[in-house]
Amino acid sequence: MTIRLAHYLRMNHMPHMWCPGSGIGIIVKGILTAFDELSINKNDLAFISGIGCTSRAPGYLDMYTLHTTHGRALSFATGVKFSRPDKNVVVISGDGDSTAIGGNHLIHACRRNIDITMIIVNNNIYGMTGGQYSPTTPTGAKAATSPWGNADHPFDVSALCKAAGATYVARAHVGSGVQLQRLIKGGLEHKGFAVIEVLSNCHTQYGRRNRLADPIDLINDVAKKTVNVRQAVKMSEEELEGKYVVGLIHKDESRKEYCEAYDEVIKRATASR
Amino acid sequence: MDKNKNIERKVVFWPGNIIVAEAAIAAGCRFFGGYPITPSSEIAHVMSKRLPEVKGKFIQMEDEIAAMGAVIGASLTGMKAMTATSGPGFSLKQENIGYACMIEAPCVVVNVMRGGPSTGLPTAIGQSDIMQARWGTHGDRPVIALTPAYSDEVYSETIRAFNLAEKFRTPVFLLIDEVLGHLSERLEIPDPSEYELIERPRPTVKPEDYNPYDPSFGDVPPIADYFSGYRYHTTGLNHDMTGFPTTSQELGQSEQERMIRKVMSKVDEFESYEEYMTEDADILIVTFGSTARAAMVAVSDARAAGIKAGLFRPITLWPFPEDKLRELSKNIKGIVVPEANLGQLIYEIQRVAHCDAPIVGVNKVGGVPIYPNEILVKIKELV
Ligand SMILES: Cc1ncc(C[n+]2csc(CCOP(=O)(O)OP(=O)(O)O)c2C)c(N)n1
Numbered sequence: 001m002t003i004r005l006a007h008y009l010r011m012n013h014m015p016h017m018w019c020p021g022s023g024i025g026i027i028v029k030g031i032l033t034a035f036d037e038l039s040i041n042k043n044d045l046a047f048i049s050g051i052g053c054t055s056r057a058p059g060y061l062d063m064y065t066l067h068t069t070h071g072r073a074l075s076f077a078t079g080v081k082f083s084r085p086d087k088n089v090v091v092i093s094g095d096g097d098s099t100a101i102g103g104n105h106l107i108h109a110c111r112r113n114i115d116i117t118m119i120i121v122n123n124n125i126y127g128m129t130g131g132q133y134s135p136t137t138p139t140g141a142k143a144a145t146s147p148w149g150n151a152d153h154p155f156d157v158s159a160l161c162k163a164a165g166a167t168y169v170a171r172a173h174v175g176s177g178v179q180l181q182r183l184i185k186g187g188l189e190h191k192g193f194a195v196i197e198v199l200s201n202c203h204t205q206y207g208r209r210n211r212l213a214d215p216i217d218l219i220n221d222v223a224k225k226t227v228n229v230r231q232a233v234k235m236s237e238e239e240l241e242g243k244y245v246v247g248l249i250h251k252d253e254s255r256k257e258y259c260e261a262y263d264e265v266i267k268r269a270t271a272s273r
Numbered sequence: 274m275d276k277n278k279n280i281e282r283k284v285v286f287w288p289g290n291i292i293v294a295e296a297a298i299a300a301g302c303r304f305f306g307g308y309p310i311t312p313s314s315e316i317a318h319v320m321s322k323r324l325p326e327v328k329g330k331f332i333q334m335e336d337e338i339a340a341m342g343a344v345i346g347a348s349l350t351g352m353k354a355m356t357a358t359s360g361p362g363f364s365l366k367q368e369n370i371g372y373a374c375m376i377e378a379p380c381v382v383v384n385v386m387r388g389g390p391s392t393g394l395p396t397a398i399g400q401s402d403i404m405q406a407r408w409g410t411h412g413d414r415p416v417i418a419l420t421p422a423y424s425d426e427v428y429s430e431t432i433r434a435f436n437l438a439e440k441f442r443t444p445v446f447l448l449i450d451e452v453l454g455h456l457s458e459r460l461e462i463p464d465p466s467e468y469e470l471i472e473r474p475r476p477t478v479k480p481e482d483y484n485p486y487d488p489s490f491g492d493v494p495p496i497a498d499y500f501s502g503y504r505y506h507t508t509g510l511n512h513d514m515t516g517f518p519t520t521s522q523e524l525g526q527s528e529q530e531r532m533i534r535k536v537m538s539k540v541d542e543f544e545s546y547e548e549y550m551t552e553d554a555d556i557l558i559v560t561f562g563s564t565a566r567a568a569m570v571a572v573s574d575a576r577a578a579g580i581k582a583g584l585f586r587p588i589t590l591w592p593f594p595e596d597k598l599r600e601l602s603k604n605i606k607g608i609v610v611p612e613a614n615l616g617q618l619i620y621e622i623q624r625v626a627h628c629d630a631p632i633v634g635v636n637k638v639g640g641v642p643i644y645p646n647e648i649l650v651k652i653k654e655l656v
Contacts (some may be wrong), residue, residue, distance in 0.1 A: 010506075042504065043504065044500060045504060047501055051498070058506065059506055059518070062504060063504055064500065064504055064505070065504075065507065066346070066507045067506070067508035068342065068345075068510065069342070069372050069374065072369065073340060073343075074339075075334060075339035075340075075341075075342030075343050076343065076345055076346035077346060078307060078343050079343035079344060079347040079348075079349075079350075079354070080347070081346075082304075082330050082343070083304060083351075084350050084499070084500055085347070087499075104335050104336060105335060105339055105342075108334075152525070159432060193655045230362065262325075262332075265325050267642040268325075269325035269326045270321070270326060
């Protein structure tokens, strides 16, 4: 059997550890397809993650892969990218990893506008640790630590990243593989900090607690809640309540990328000598 | 460091923090990730000015955790990288320090110690992070910590910190304190010909034969720079020689043992300490860093008063120079351990020293250094 994109995979480390039906596989395929379409050489590519189910992706990919500490992937990625601005640096991270423990690093990477592509797999739950509620778990939803319904209020991750200064923000969902690939590709091509939030399914930890145990049901439920950006502009705030806007949400090519800005620092420092 | 008498050295009058920064650059450090904290901030100030002058990279991160992460990321690309902080920031860095130990990434962590716990005394001396350096991150791992006491030593130990980090593929701590960090002293900057710079072992095998933790290359396996053609996986999970996760008990045991052995089996090569009048000493003072300067005076004062006192000053504090202390403590009548904390090093001395003689501390916190006469009083009490 020939497997497309196998040149980016470590086939000797299969099978992967994800639950059958988990959306992470679709997302990884989207990422690899984008790499392939852009002919990104795996020798020029660092793929970095934190801790969680999502963050186990690097182990299966044949490139420079760095599985770091919980929430901190972006700080390591910043060190790699800033040292080697000529290389591609991609981060993958769960919603807990990126917006709870790693929230500070996320907003500052957005602000800094360093040329890293960040894929946030938002499955609305802490998958790996057994289904505790995360900063993106909807209010009222059940989780291992909200058996009576979540009292907390969720983040709108894409809005957060846009507000923090990310110069490319897109959202997609696992039920729409083509759009997902296109938006990831756009993020990779963008010079600056790019966030692609992917609404995903954790039927095992989130679905089973919320009457959506079948992955298809959960993916459909996720899809049902999305509305395309082009549609969204025509909708009122009340109509958008509880909806996730998908598509290219924000793109700004006017802001200088961080490593390029620092090159100018080097120029000034070396000229004054 | 071999001092060559015929070399004309540049003479400066610098505080310790500036010396650390300049020595780091001389050692080949080209990446600094930091977060401001007193009394270490001057190191970042100098690095932010000097690094771009040598085409290096300085970045002020959003917190100390991020600074540590960035330093490790830079190290993986082959850069000599450093961060500098003080107590609270050192606490925040601990998880990522353990990560650097686990993946065996060379880097240097400077801690300009201040009073603790918590915010404590930001602008005043403390020496209370030595056990945090030893045990701060979770899990068993090797620890190298250097504690210079004089300006020329701050320079040479900073260079040595980079050399040891590269040689052993591990984080190295440079522990100074507020007094050393801010005290300006005359320094003759050594000429580059007077010291050696060490680079990490890098692979020479074919990329397809490369394993990042291959024991056939000894206890310190070669580490490939990212993007050098050797694609590999890095994880903080227990891993086998290929770098991929394993839950094998045998491999978990052997890999952790190797990590500790790579340092402990070479202790003789980098153990360092100063002895002052220890040959005939009845009373031995054991201390480190700036407190040792007061101890030197106390020894002279004691000798003037007819008491045979001597000083043993570890420069490589961790691993502790056990054999030497054991030897020195054989025929001793008492040991005094002055330290600007409420008793940390004394535990190590009690563990190591082979004597029935009393071991007493001189402990002072609150931000004022220990004075020579405070040590002298304890010496006199012992005789
Ligand atoms: C410092 C630290 N705290 C907690 C954990 C435990 N932990 C591991 S994964 C995880 C949550 C992962 O959730 P998420 O980021 O949403 O990713 P998912 O597993 O859902 O893909 C937590 C809390 C840890 N490894 N390290």
